[in-house]
Structure formats: C-alpha cells, structure tokens
Amino acid sequence: MKKILVPVDFSEYSENALKVASEIAKKQNAEIVAVHMLGLSEAVITKEDNSMEGMFFLKLTQKRFAEFLDKDYLEGLTIHQTVKNYQVFSEIDDVAKEHNADLIVMGSHGSSGLSEVFVGSNTEKVVRTASVPVLVIKEDTSFNASNAVFACDFHLESLEVFKRITAFFKALDIKVNLMYVNIPGESYYSTEEIEQRIVNFLIHLHEDNTILPKDIAIYSDYTVEKGVFNYAKKVKADIIGIPTHGRKGLAHFFSGSISEDIVNHSKLPVLTVKI
The missing domain is CATH 3.40.50.620 (HUPs)
Structure with missing residues (x-):
C-alpha cells in the first residue's frame, strides 16, 4: 500500500x-x-x-x-x-x-x-x-483492529474481491473470520449446496491457499445485514469486510443496497471492495 x-x-x-x-x-x-x-x-x-x-x-x-x-x-x-x-x-x-x-x-x-x-x-x-x-x-477512535468478519457469497465472480480484502487484513495483521449468511426465501440454500459452492470457490483460489471449508462459518439469519452484524458481535469483531456490486449486477446476496445498508448502519469500520 x-x-x-x-x-x-x-x-x-x-x-x-x-x-x-x-x-x-x-x-x-x-x-x-x-x-x-x-x-x-x-x-x-x-x-x-x-x-x-x-x-x-x-x-x-x-x-x-x-x-x-x-x-x-x-x-x-x-x-x-x-x-x-x-x-x-x-x-x-x-x-x-x-x-x-x-x-x-x-x-x-x-x-x-x-x-x-x-x-x-x-x-x-x-x-x-x-x-x-x-x-x-464512523467514530473517533484509534484503528487498532485485530479481529475482522468478512462476509462473502462465494460465487466465483467474488474471487478477486476475496483476495483483495484478505490481503488487506493480512497486511495489517488482522485475523479474519470468514462467513456466509444463509437467509430464507429465494436466496436460501441447503447446507450441502453452500458447502459445495465454498469448496468450488476455494479450489479456484491461488495454489498457496491454506483456507479450508471448515474455516468458513455458515450463519443463518433473517437478512444478510442482521447476519453480518450478529456474527460480528458473536466473534467480537472490530471491523467488517464486504464486497459490493454497486448498482450493476444485483444478483446474489450483496446487491448495492445491502452493502450500503451495512455501511450506513454499522458502528464498526467497514471495508468495501467493488466486484
């Protein structure tokens, strides 16, 4: 940097x-x-x-x-x-x-x-x-973050965002808690389906990748925003990382509006990277 x-x-x-x-x-x-x-x-x-x-x-x-x-x-x-x-x-x-x-x-x-x-x-x-x-x-505070939550949809189009966000946290010596938020409705998937998507995603990461499927939490909640905040609270995170589609390609669960809601409502610092 x-x-x-x-x-x-x-x-x-x-x-x-x-x-x-x-x-x-x-x-x-x-x-x-x-x-x-x-x-x-x-x-x-x-x-x-x-x-x-x-x-x-x-x-x-x-x-x-x-x-x-x-x-x-x-x-x-x-x-x-x-x-x-x-x-x-x-x-x-x-x-x-x-x-x-x-x-x-x-x-x-x-x-x-x-x-x-x-x-x-x-x-x-x-x-x-x-x-x-x-x-x-959001607040006047020293940036002494040491524990992050990174929420991802684990679609292959998120690979570069995944690499950039994890590299950012690694450079600042911040531990990353990886998660997928499973929500009811059209975006709901069975645990088996999500696990298969995660495995496929990890296979496409760089060959020196050491992340295993068991390192990624599958967290169920009513909305993506609630899931991210509740899991961040659970693991005592002090920063959140999310991808955003901006206003284009609103497929999958990180549409521009969801990302903006998380940025707006989070009291924690939020790192966003555009897909």
Whole structure:
C-alpha cells in the first residue's frame, strides 16, 4: 500500500477518517492524499467577470485546508493536498485513479430510520463507484483492529474481491473470520449446496491457499445485514469486510443496497471492495 486517499469536508467525520488513515499509513509506510471537493458552480469558474470570485474561494479553501491538516498525528507523514471542483462524490474515484491510490478512507455518521434518505449519501456514492477498496470510519477512535468478519457469497465472480480484502487484513495483521449468511426465501440454500459452492470457490483460489471449508462459518439469519452484524458481535469483531456490486449486477446476496445498508448502519469500520 503506497497511497491512501482521504476526502475532506472539514467535519469531525473527515478528521476521524484522517486519523485512521494516518495510522494505516505509518504501518504501511504509505503517503496520504487529502482531497477537498470545492463544488463551485460552472458560472463562477468560467465567466471572466466572476474569475476573481472563484479564485477567492480557492484561496480560502487552501488556507482552511492547511489549517485542517496541521495535526500532530500527521507528523512524519508525506501529505499531498488537492482541491477539486467536483460536485458529485462519485468523481472521488477519478481522483483515486489520478493519484494511483490503493485505498480510500472516508468518514461517515451513517444513518438510521427515515433520516437515511439524506444522511451518508456521499459515502454511499463513493462505496458504489470506487474501483479501489473503501474503508468507512464512523467514530473517533484509534484503528487498532485485530479481529475482522468478512462476509462473502462465494460465487466465483467474488474471487478477486476475496483476495483483495484478505490481503488487506493480512497486511495489517488482522485475523479474519470468514462467513456466509444463509437467509430464507429465494436466496436460501441447503447446507450441502453452500458447502459445495465454498469448496468450488476455494479450489479456484491461488495454489498457496491454506483456507479450508471448515474455516468458513455458515450463519443463518433473517437478512444478510442482521447476519453480518450478529456474527460480528458473536466473534467480537472490530471491523467488517464486504464486497459490493454497486448498482450493476444485483444478483446474489450483496446487491448495492445491502452493502450500503451495512455501511450506513454499522458502528464498526467497514471495508468495501467493488466486484
């Protein structure tokens, strides 16, 4: 891991993400790219008579950025600052590609009940569209995760996601509890059917794979979200890893909406990787 991208809106939530990013960067000897979305209207930045207004906002943001990044916990790290005039958070992926980032760390206050229509939507957009792993942080806490739950559907299209998430946890010396959530309805499978799918999945992993079918828990619950949270509580996990299909290919049990619900409602950090 060489570069970590952190979207910054100067809130306490983006500072929570910045703290976690700094801890990971120190462990991985990585650099941090802090990006702020300026979001000026096209009228402000394109009309000649408004150019001074656009420059004013840019200078003001740069000054605020410098003050925001003046933190003791960033000492010794290489920090890159960039201000983009994007207005759509899905464009964060463009910034990640531009800087060859390996990870996006983003703060969120999540949501609950009816408020989730308005809350956490920017985080959802990044999770849904990012081509690199996204780590969502909810609280102001040190990132001392040592025990993870990784929920997977064990379809072959999830192989690369499986490798990326397990490699991330291994790099940070985090133990991984692998699980499959079996739910009632059309997505229900017999234990024998699930075990056969898992065996087939493991056969297709790299030849140095040491994971055995018995290492993967088959956990039954009413929804995938409840299953992930209840199993995480059972094994005392302090981070959750999940794949996401984004808004494409909503087959199998990790549709975009399920992944976003887990990200929104989890109090634990959540690592997502797009299939």
